[in-house]
Amino acid sequence: MKNKALPISIIIFLVFCFVIFLKGLNNTNNYIPDETLGKKISSFTAINFFNEKETKSDELFAGKNFYLLNIWASWCLPCRNEHKILMKLSQNNSIKIIGLNYKDNLDNAKEFINDLGNPYFEILRDENGTISIDLGAYGVPETFVIDNNKIILKKFVGPLNNQSLEEIKKLIK
Amino acid sequence: MFISQLGFYSLIIGLIFSIIFLPVAYRDLFVNNNLISSNVFSILFFKLFFVLVSFICLIISFVNSDFSNETVYNNSHTTKPLFYKISGTWGNHEGSLLLCLLILVFFIFIFLITSRKEQKKYRIITLLFQEIIIIGFFLFLLITSNPFNHLFPSPKEGLGLNPILQDPILAIHPPILYLGYIGSSIILSSSIAAIIQNQVNNQWAKNLKIWVIISWIFLTIGIVLGSIWAYYELGWGGFWFWDPVENISLMPWLCLTALVHSVIVLEKRSLFATWTLVLSISSFTFSMCGTFLVRSGILNSVHTFANDPSRGIFILFFLFFLIFISLIVFFFFYKEKKIKQKNFLFSKETSILINNWFMMYFLSVVLIGTVYPIFLEVITNEKISVGAPFYSKLFIPFLIPFLFLMSIGPKMAWIRQNVKLFNIKIILLFLLSIFLSYLILFKTEQRTLFVSVLVIFSIYLFFTTIRDFFIKNQINFSQKISHFGFSLLILSIIMNGIFSREVITNIEVGEKHEFNNGTIYFKNINTFKKKNYTSIVGIFKIKENDNEEIYLEPELRIFNQPLIVTSEADIKTNFIADKFLVMNLVKGNDYYNIKYQTKPFMIWIWLSAILMCVGALINFFKRK
Amino acid sequence: MNLFKIIIVIIFFFFSLAINAQDSNSKLINKISKNIRCLVCQGQSIYDSQSDFAISLKLMINKKIEEGYTEKQIYDYLTNQYGEWILYDPKFNKNTFFLWLLPILVFLVGGWIIFRKTRFIKL
Numbered sequence: 003m004k005n006k007a008l009p010i011s012i013i014i015f016l017v018f019c020f021v022i023f024l025k026g027l028n029n030t031n032n033y034i035p036d037e038t039l040g041k042k043i044s045s046f047t048a049i050n051f052f053n054e055k056e057t058k059s060d061e062l063f064a065g066k067n068f069y070l071l072n073i074w075a076s077w078c079l080p081c082r083n084e085h086k087i088l089m090k091l092s093q094n095n096s097i098k099i100i101g102l103n104y105k106d107n108l109d110n111a112k113e114f115i116n117d118l119g120n121p122y123f124e125i126l127r128d129e130n131g132t133i134s135i136d137l138g139a140y141g142v143p144e145t146f147v148i149d150n151n152k153i154i155l156k157k158f159v160g161p162l163n164n165q166s167l168e169e170i171k172k173l174i175k
Numbered sequence: 176m177f178i179s180q181l182g183f184y185s186l187i188i189g190l191i192f193s194i195i196f197l198p199v200a201y202r203d204l205f206v207n208n209n210l211i212s213s214n215v216f217s218i219l220f221f222k223l224f225f226v227l228v229s230f231i232c233l234i235i236s237f238v239n240s241d242f243s244n245e246t247v248y249n250n251s252h253t254t255k256p257l258f259y260k261i262s263g264t265w266g267n268h269e270g271s272l273l274l275c276l277l278i279l280v281f282f283i284f285i286f287l288i289t290s291r292k293e294q295k296k297y298r299i300i301t302l303l304f305q306e307i308i309i310i311g312f313f314l315f316l317l318i319t320s321n322p323f324n325h326l327f328p329s330p331k332e333g334l335g336l337n338p339i340l341q342d343p344i345l346a347i348h349p350p351i352l353y354l355g356y357i358g359s360s361i362i363l364s365s366s367i368a369a370i371i372q373n374q375v376n377n378q379w380a381k382n383l384k385i386w387v388i389i390s391w392i393f394l395t396i397g398i399v400l401g402s403i404w405a406y407y408e409l410g411w412g413g414f415w416f417w418d419p420v421e422n423i424s425l426m427p428w429l430c431l432t433a434l435v436h437s438v439i440v441l442e443k444r445s446l447f448a449t450w451t452l453v454l455s456i457s458s459f460t461f462s463m464c465g466t467f468l469v470r471s472g473i474l475n476s477v478h479t480f481a482n483d484p485s486r487g488i489f490i491l492f493f494l495f496f497l498i499f500i501s502l503i504v505f506f507f508f509y510k511e512k513k514i515k516q517k518n519f520l521f522s523k524e525t526s527i528l529i530n531n532w533f534m535m536y537f538l539s540v541v542l543i544g545t546v547y548p549i550f551l552e553v554i555t556n557e558k559i560s561v562g563a564p565f566y567s568k569l570f571i572p573f574l575i576p577f578l579f580l581m582s583i584g585p586k587m588a589w590i591r592q593n594v595k596l597f598n599i600k601i602i603l604l605f606l607l608s609i610f611l612s613y614l615i616l617f618k619t620e621q622r623t624l625f626v627s628v629l630v631i632f633s634i635y636l637f638f639t640t641i642r643d644f645f646i647k648n649q650i651n652f653s654q655k656i657s658h659f660g661f662s663l664l665i666l667s668i669i670m671n672g673i674f675s676r677e678v679i680t681n682i683e684v685g686e687k688h689e690f691n692n693g694t695i696y697f698k699n700i701n702t703f704k705k706k707n708y709t710s711i712v713g714i715f716k717i718k719e720n721d722n723e724e725i726y727l728e729p730e731l732r733i734f735n736q737p738l739i740v741t742s743e744a745d746i747k748t749n750f751i752a753d754k755f756l757v758m759n760l761v762k763g764n765d766y767y768n769i770k771y772q773t774k775p776f777m778i779w780i781w782l783s784a785i786l787m788c789v790g791a792l793i794n795f796f797k798r799k
Numbered sequence: 800m801n802l803f804k805i806i807i808v809i810i811f812f813f814f815s816l817a818i819n820a821q822d823s824n825s826k827l828i829n830k831i832s833k834n835i836r837c838l839v840c841q842g843q844s845i846y847d848s849q850s851d852f853a854i855s856l857k858l859m860i861n862k863k864i865e866e867g868y869t870e871k872q873i874y875d876y877l878t879n880q881y882g883e884w885i886l887y888d889p890k891f892n893k894n895t896f897f898l899w900l901l902p903i904l905v906f907l908v909g910g911w912i913i914f915r916k917t918r919f920i921k922l
Contacts, residue, residue, distance in 0.1 A: 009506045016502075020495050026473050026549045027487045037882050105762070105851060131855025132862065138880035140839050141852050411847040418842050520917060528917075532909045539905040547898045557894050560836050562844070562887025569902055679825075742849075759849045768849070 038138040042152045043071070046133045051103055051111070051125035062124055063152050068097040068174040071146040072122070073134055075106045076114035078142040084161035085118045091167065092121035097174050101125035104134055104142050147173055176325070179244045182232030183323035185225040186273075189280070190313040192222040196306050200299050209295050211287070215302070219287055222309075223280045230264075230277050233322050237264045243329030246270060246322045252335040254707040262346030268470060268486075269322035271349055276312045278350075278357040283309065286361055293382060300368035301361070307500075308360055311493045319486045338708065338734045338741055342408055348400040352424060355394025356462040359427060361386050362434075366455040367501060370509045375448045380441035383455070387438055388795050390458070391431045392788045398424050399784040410742045410757040412677070412772045414780065417563050419474040422545045423465030426538055430458040433534040435791075436527045443589060445514050446524055450531070452509070456501045461542075463494045473549060521592040526584030533577045540569045571625055578632040578665065582639040585650050585658060604642070608635035616673075626673065633669050636662040653797065657790030663783035667776040677772040683765060693719035695771055709733045713758045713767065727756040729769070753777040828861055831873060834887045835860075844887060 046059045063069055072088060074081040092099055101122035103111050108127075115125075128134050137146070138157075145158040147170055155173050158166050196218045203212045233246070237260045242248040250267040251260055265274045283305045290298050316322070362383060369379045401421070402414040415421060434454040440447045468474050471487020518524065544561045552558050612630040640659040643650055650658070678690045688695045699714040711731040718724045730743040744757035752775040759768045832846035837853045845853035863873050877885050889895045 009502070012502065016495065016498060020491070022550050022553050023467070023473070023491055024488070025553045027471055027484050027491070029552060037878075037880060105855070130858050131851060132859045135855050135859045135880070141850075411843075413847075416842075518917075525917065528913055532906075532913055535909055536902065536906045540902045543898060543901050547895075547901075551894060551898075555894065558882060558884040559889050559894060559898075560884050560887050561889050561898065562834070562836070564834065564888035565898075569899075573906070677829075679829075761854075762851070 038154050038157065041154060043146065043148055043154050044136050044138075046136055048102070048126035048128060048133055051101070051108075051127055057124070057126055059126075060152075062100055062126075063148060065098070066150050068150065069148040070097055070099040070170070071102060071137075071148060072099060073102045073104050073128070073137075073139055073142050073144045075104045075142045076110040077106065078104075080161035081143045082114075082118065084143055084163070085121070087162040087164070087167050088121040089119050091170065092123075094171075094174070097170075098123040102133065103127045105129065105131050176241065176243050176329075178232045178235050178239070179241065179323045179325065182229045182236070183321070185229040185232065186313070186317060186323075189222050189225040189229065190310070190317065192218050192225065193306055193310050193313060196222070197303065200303050200306070204296060204299050211295060211298060215299075216287065219280070219284050219302075223284050226273075226277050226280045230273055233270055233273060234261055234264045237261065240333065241329075242331065242333050243326050244322075245324035245326050248326055248330055248333050250335075251333040252707070253332060255335075255341070256706065258343070258346070259341045263340075265349055266340050266345075269316070269320045271353070272312065272316050272320050273322050274350060275353050275357060276309070276316060278353055279305075279309050279312060279360065282357055282361055286365075290382070294372065294374070297368045297372045297374055297379075300371055301364045304364040304367045305360065308364070308497070311496075315486075315489055315493065319483070319489050335734075338732065338739055339408065342404060344400055344404040344407070348397060348404055351393050351400060352397030355390050355392075355397050355431075356427065356459075356466075358386060358390030358393060359431065359458040359462050362390065362455045363459040363497075363501065366452050367504050370452065370504050373508075373510060375452060375509070376512070377442050377445045380438050380451065384435075384438050384442060385795065387431060387434050388791050391428075391435055392791050392795070394424070394428050394431060395784060395788050395791075398428060399781060403781055406777070407744070407746065410744045410759075412675075412744070412755050412757070412770070412774060414777075417544070417561075417566050419545050420465075420469050422541045423461070423468055425541050426465065426545075427458050427461040429534050429538040429541070430454055430461055433531045433538075434458060436530050440524050440527050444516070444524055445512075446516070446518075447528070449509075449511055452505065454531075456505070460494070460498055460501075463490070463497065467491055467494050468545070474545070519591040521587060523584070523587045523589050523592075526580070526587050529580055530584060533573065533580075536573060537570065540566060544569075571629060574665075575625070575628050575632055578629075578636045578662075581658070581662075582632075582636045585654065586643070586648050604638050605635055608632075608638060615670075630669060630673075633662070633666045637666050651794075653790045653792075653794035655790070656793065657787045660783045660786030660788075660790060663779060663786065667779040667783055671774060671776050671780065674775045675772060677770060679768070679770045681761060681766045681768050683767075686766075690771075693717065695769070697767075697769075705732075707734060713769075715756060715769070715771075717754070717756070717771065719773075725754060727754065727771075729756050729758040731758060731760060748778055750778060751775065824861075824864055827864055827870065828857065831860055831870060832857055834874075835877065836885050836887055838881065838885060 043059070043063065047056055048059070049055070050057045070088075070091065074085075088099060091097060099122050101124070103125055105128065126133075134141070134144070139146075140159060143161050145162055145166075146154055147156040147158075149155055156169070162170075196215070199212075199214050199218060203215055206212065233244075235241075236244045236247050237251055238257065240247065240251060240253045240260070242251075246267060246269045250270075251263050255263065264270045283302060286305070287298070287302065290301075365379075365383055365386065366375075369375045369383075398421075401424070405416070406412070406414040434451065437447045437451045437454060441451045467487065467490040470483075471490060472483065473487060544565050548559055548561055608631050611634055612627060616627055616630060640655065640662045643655050644659070676692075678688075678695070680688050680690075680695075682688050682695070682697045684697055684700050686697050688697075694717070696716040696718075697713065698716050701712045701714070703710040703712070709732070711733070712728050713730075715727045715729070716724055717727060725747055727745040727747065729745045732741045732743060733739075734741070740760065742757055742759050744755055746756075747754040752773055755770075755772040755774055757770050759770075761768050829846060833844050835845045835856065837843045837845045837848040837850060837856075839850055839852045840848045843853075845856050860873055863876065868876070874886055883890070883894070889898055891899055
């Protein structure tokens with residue numbers, strides 16, 4: 003081996019690649035972008051679920067409470083599963099739960115609420131899914147935790163469970 | 176259940192044979208004759224036998240829907256048609272690895288039998304190194320991916336094979352691809368042996384070339400089958416998506432293509448020995464690297480199998496183990512031979528060198544595009560996507576000079592090109608190409624500079640390769656066919672890209688939709704109940720320009736296990752263009768969303784790729 | 800009669816402009832959709848995907864086009880919500896500097912190696 007520079011630099015390069023790949027394996031593969039964390043929730047206007055009136059989101063999030071924005075649909079199975087968590091949370095006085103009904107049939111959605119209970123302080127409708135896009139959501143179910151300054155504290159993609167319930171409780175203390 | 180146990184213990188026995196092989200073969204190295212001992216032969220034979228038994232056991236388990244076997248449980252269902260029960264054997268992670276192992280032990284046996292004329296020590300070292308790879312696969316299978324895991328109590332029904340995978344083309348696409356990947360393992364082992372034996376010369380190149388061509392043919396067919404399947408099955412009308420798994424099959428392919436050319440130079444002129452070695456080692460490295468990227472879950476793709484980091488860690492260590500051993504052998508044992516020869520600039524050797532240069536560039540584009548997001552995410556925690564626009568932007572500008580060089584390179588003579596390559600006929604052909612591409616592009620909107628020049632050169636290359644059939648020159652027949660196939664492939668892809676048209680709309684039954692060149696009439700809808708799905712067929716009548724009316728009947732399939740809706744496009748193919756119609760449900764509405772595409776020259780893309788393989792096959796049989 | 804013909808031509812002209820605008824709108828949305836990753840799918844663009852997310856996103860993009868957003872503004876809007884990951888065409892910024900540069904570097908290094916090896920070769 004006359005020239006030692008080449009083999010040594012190749013070996014260093016390979017070790018570098020090895021380490022990167024090893025670390026890459028440990029990263030989760032389901033990427034949940036948190037671009038919206040820490041930012042104010044976008045304003046939107048939507049039709050009220052029960053009274054068909056146009057409602058501005060800014061008015062809903064105006065108070066001194068913490069808010070939960072929960073995106074749900076009657077055709078979404080995991081939404082059924084997380085509903086009892088929402089019912090539990092609705093008894094907490096420091097947080098108000100706002101529902102966003104996503105791409106749903108109104109009758110089916112009303113039946114869903116009748117069957118499983120209404121934890122929502124107010125429900126709005128996102129008929130074609132564009133409001134959810136404006137919020138930076140992927141689909142259903144998805145839940146945003148919002149403080150009294152309309153800042154997004156945390157986002158849960160997928161159904162809530164007991165663990166997320168504990169996290170939410172900690173955030174709203 | 177007995178079958179599963181038989182399969183499992185056969186694997187164990189196979190592994191034991193592999194381990195025994197090492198000292199037996201090593202000792203045979205020092206026996207001074209030119210025959211490999213019959214013990215070596217027997218061990219390899221029995222190992223092949225037992226792995227084959229194991230594989231057959233897995234097939235039987237699938238056919239019998241033996242759900243006490245975890246792999247069968249995860250990937251099959253009693254209502255699957257028999258053909259797909261069988262192909263489901265290798266349509267999952269564990270089964271596909273068992274198939275890879277089977278091919279490995281089969282190929283090592285073939286190498287033993289077909290290398291009788293070569294030197295004994297070289298053969299044994301090749302076998303030894305290959306056996307190390309085999310043991311690695313055995314361990315990987317048995318430790319992380321056992322196809323014979325037992326489930327108790329055994330479930331009554333399986334979780335079902337993904338209906339998208341129930342397709343005849345997809346049934347044979349993986350095995351053929353694996354034949355290509357595994358073939359390159361012999362190339363690696365053979366290179367290691369040649370280095371140690373100081374036999375990196377033209378004789379070795381001659382023997383290696385056979386394996387390179389075989390691997391290349393299988394890999395090409397495997398990739399083309401995958402594209403055909405994607406085009407016919409996935410309903411998007413495309414055939415290449417720069418999806419990570421596609422890219423990882425492209426990388427060894429580019430490597431092998433470069434290797435096919437450089438090994439010819441080594442054989443005929445004893446040049447490029449070092450470079451040929453580098454390519455030989457790289458081909459299998461890329462194959463294994465690809466296995467790592469896809470099966471470890473580190474990349475996000477349509478093709479990924481179930482994520483399992485422990486598998487990823489094993490493959491990663493195994494991959495780097497192979498790389499390091501290859502490097503150690505290369506740097507400690509390899510002595511480059513200084514050959515005193517006259518080398519000239521204008522020669523076939525130089526052309527091939529330039530070909531390799533471009534191949535390596537294209538390879539680097541695919542490699543960097545595929546793995547860069549991983550590096551970026553680990554280092555900076557930022558996540559980006561690298562998709563088709565990246566690859567197009569970096570490929571197309573370099574494809575232009577490549578096509579041009581390909582029209583003159585292969586014609587050059589060995590050692591020195593004396594005769595003038597440029598004459599009036601060539602210039603006329605070139606002018607004709609410019610004129611034709613102007614005609615072709617005149618009515619399209621895609622008259623950017625790059626596209627225009629690209630079309631000119633691809634037409635010129637096309638004409639050149641056709642003309643080569645009629646004149647006597649330095650290219651042999653198989654080469655003419657393969658190169659012609661390649662030029663046709665490039666031309667078809669470009670024309671297809673420029674002239675594809677599509678119409679997307681929502682449409683109800685009985686409705687007529689008008690577009691630029693014609694009308695689509697949604698005549699009717701029929702529903703059928705099939706064995707494991709419900710079929711909804713839409714009947715569409717399409718009239719375009721002055722052509723005859725055609726009927727297209729895309730289908731929606733609603734499967735019960737698992738609950739999936741797939742969309743089957745209806746495609747009418749002829750030599751000019753494909754008419755492609757796909758239909759999708761729009762949730763909660765009575766109308767459907769349809770996409771009607773006209774895709775010119777699709778069939779030429781497939782035919783030209785096959786033509787390339789035909790050329791290679793001709794070369795393969797010539798030496799027999 | 801002449802005036803009538805002129806009026807017909809003018810009407811057709813504006814009509815074709817409108818159709819072209821519509822056409823180019825749908826061309827634009829197709830072009831953008833092919834560049835946007837479907838975030839809930841495994842490696843599809845929203846152009847190819849039929850998932851809820853993809854359909855909603857296409858509607859949203861259409862709305863933005865009609866509101867007069869340029870292509871770049873739409874990409875900015877989406878990366879603001881979802882990060883750069885949603886775009887298939889990697890931009891050229893400090894993150895992707897090496898991504899674009901390395902292949903070119905490989906080409907140049909390859910060319911340099913060949914140049915050195917063939918420097919002493921006679922023509």
